[in-house]
Amino acid sequence: MSAPFQRYSTIAMAFHWIIAILITAMVFYGWWMEDIRDQAFAGEVPFTTVEAVYNWHKTTGIAILLLSLARLGWRLMHTPPPLSPTLKPYEKLAAHGVHFAFYGVMIGAPIMGWITASAGQFPTKLFNSALTLPRLPVPQTEGFEELAGSLHGASGWVILILLGLHVGAALKHQFLDKDGNLARMIPFVPAPKTHAADDER
Numbered sequence: 573m574s575a576p577f578q579r580y581s582t583i584a585m586a587f588h589w590i591i592a593i594l595i596t597a598m599v600f601y602g603w604w605m606e607d608i609r610d611q612a613f614a615g616e617v618p619f620t621t622v623e624a625v626y627n628w629h630k631t632t633g634i635a636i637l638l639l640s641l642a643r644l645g646w647r648l649m650h651t652p653p654p655l656s657p658t659l660k661p662y663e664k665l666a667a668h669g670v671h672f673a674f675y676g677v678m679i680g681a682p683i684m685g686w687i688t689a690s691a692g693q694f695p696t697k698l699f700n701s702a703l704t705l706p707r708l709p710v711p712q713t714e715g716f717e718e719l720a721g722s723l724h725g726a727s728g729w730v731i732l733i734l735l736g737l738h739v740g741a742a743l744k745h746q747f748l749d750k751d752g753n754l755a756r757m758i759p760f761v762p763a764p765k766t767h768a769a770d771d772e773r
């Protein structure tokens with residue numbers, strides 16, 4: 573007999589989708605933000621716009637950091653439904669590895685951004701208001717800011733690579749293996765037919 577179909581809890585799904593959307597958008601926002609900065613150096617955009625655009629990036633990044641820490645805390649206190657028994661051992665290992673790495677970048681990328689911002693000369697005005705993010709105790713030198721900025725920028729690529737692996741695996745299970753794995757994380761996707769009764773519980 574196959575194991576019962578179990579969805580993730582509503583809180584786990586909410587954390588998953590809110591962070592997934594925000595973090596993916598942030599990578600493209602980060603690249604766009606650098607274009608805006610270059611346009612300001614070319615005299616096409618005022619520097620006050622650049623400052624506002626950067627402050628929204630930093631504010632959203634800090635929100636992602638807080639959400640990710642809350643998600644990690646919540647995850648450590650709640651056991652998720654077990655991975656589907658239809659997964660091969662190497663698939664289980666890969667899934668756990670990608671999930672672990674995601675927690676690393678969800679927390680590491682914004683901290684690296686905070687370090688970069690702390691090394692730079694501009695204050696981080698949260699919500700573009702008078703509320704200022706404290707600086708982390710890091711060297712305020714151009715060299716260090718450049719190094720931290722490169723590592724922070726690289727974390728954007730790590731996020732996209734992990735996302736490719738994660739989404740690719742989810743789609744393979746949904747459309748090739750048809751084992752209903754995707755339905756575990758999406759409330760409105762029906763459970764696989766063989767498990768319909770379990771989903772109604």
Ligand code: HEM
Nearest residue numbers: 598599602603630633634636681682685686689721725728
């Ligand atoms: C998950 C959250 C975050 C993601 C995915 C992200 C992503 C990015 C990306 C893709 C860039 C462009 C890098 C490049 O093209 O070189 C960037 C730049 C930057 N980010 Fe973030 N970021 C996040 C959070 C933060 C936070 C929390 C802060 C500060 C409090 C921050 C501060 C910066 C700064 C200062 C830059 C400019 C770096 C430079 O010019 O070298 N970021 N970010």
